[in-house]
Amino acid sequence: MLEIVQLLVDCYECATDLDDVDFLLATLRGAAERVGAKIVNVVTQRFSPRGVSVILILAETHLSVHTWPEHGYAAVDIFVCGEGKDPHPAWDVIRGALGPGSFEKKEIRRTIGEKRS
Amino acid sequence: MLEIVQLLVDCYECATDLDDVDFLLATLRGAAERVGAKIVNVVTQRFSPRGVSVILILAETHLSVHTWPEHGYAAVDIFVCGEGKDPHPAWDVIRGALGPGSFEKKEIRRTIGEKRS
Numbered sequence: 001m002l003e004i005v006q007l008l009v010d011c012y013e014c015a016t017d018l019d020d021v022d023f024l025l026a027t028l029r030g031a032a033e034r035v036g037a038k039i040v041n042v043v044t045q046r047f048s049p050r051g052v053s054v055i056l057i058l059a060e061t062h063l064s065v066h067t068w069p070e071h072g073y074a075a076v077d078i079f080v081c082g083e084g085k086d087p088h089p090a091w092d093v094i095r096g097a098l099g100p101g102s103f104e105k106k107e108i109r110r111t112i113g114e115k116r117s
Numbered sequence: 118m119l120e121i122v123q124l125l126v127d128c129y130e131c132a133t134d135l136d137d138v139d140f141l142l143a144t145l146r147g148a149a150e151r152v153g154a155k156i157v158n159v160v161t162q163r164f165s166p167r168g169v170s171v172i173l174i175l176a177e178t179h180l181s182v183h184t185w186p187e188h189g190y191a192a193v194d195i196f197v198c199g200e201g202k203d204p205h206p207a208w209d210v211i212r213g214a215l216g217p218g219s220f221e222k223k224e225i226r227r228t229i230g231e232k233r234s
Contacts (some may be wrong), residue, residue: 001123008123008225008227010228012232040164043172053178057162060164060174061183066177077196109222111127112127112192114188
């Protein structure tokens with residue numbers, strides 16, 4: 001049994017180009033590295049006429065970003081599983097890269113593994 | 118601006134084979150179809166010695182499941198964006214397929230798009 005914190009962040013008024021797949025991918029890679037999470041797979045998706053989804057599959061969990069460039073908005077999910085793993089440094093990396101004018105961050109506690117007794 | 122509900126569900130004591138990628142993929146596809154979500158990309162990942170991640174990228178958001186078969190545990194995220202989209206029927210499909218003995222479901226409200234005034 002493992003108690004973890006998953007971060008769900010709505011980022012508004014982002015100062016960066018939210019239609020830039022390479023930039024977003026590099027940002028998530030940097031976030032994963034910062035928390036020592038192992039990246040096992042990557043998927044990127046570009047939408048028409050704009051908008052991007054990038055998901056990194058980590059050892060059993062994921063980091064994701066979905067963007068709406070026309071609204072300066074990005075939905076960030078940081079689901080990092082592992083003994084003693086703290087998701088907040090990953091958020092620091094993403095926040096620094098996206099430069100949101102404001103954001104709403106939710107911290108969700110989850111219990112991974114066998115049912116708690 | 119769009120108010121949506123994201124479901125994060127910890128599923129315990131699942132009655133099904135959580136190491137079966139095809140089954141999990143078919144389950145998520147069925148869940149997406151039930152709520153009329155458009156699937157634009159799929160990624161599956163098998164871990165050694167066991168464990169599976171399946172993520173469907175939908176039109177701008179995602180469905181994901183990460184499993185720990187040795188614990189009968191699955192982490193399900195249902196992030197379905199769209200005017201009037203309700204994630205609960207997707208959960209009904211997944212719950213029916215995984216057959217958890219118990220689960221903990223969290224409903225997270227997010228505001229997508231431009232910042233609320």
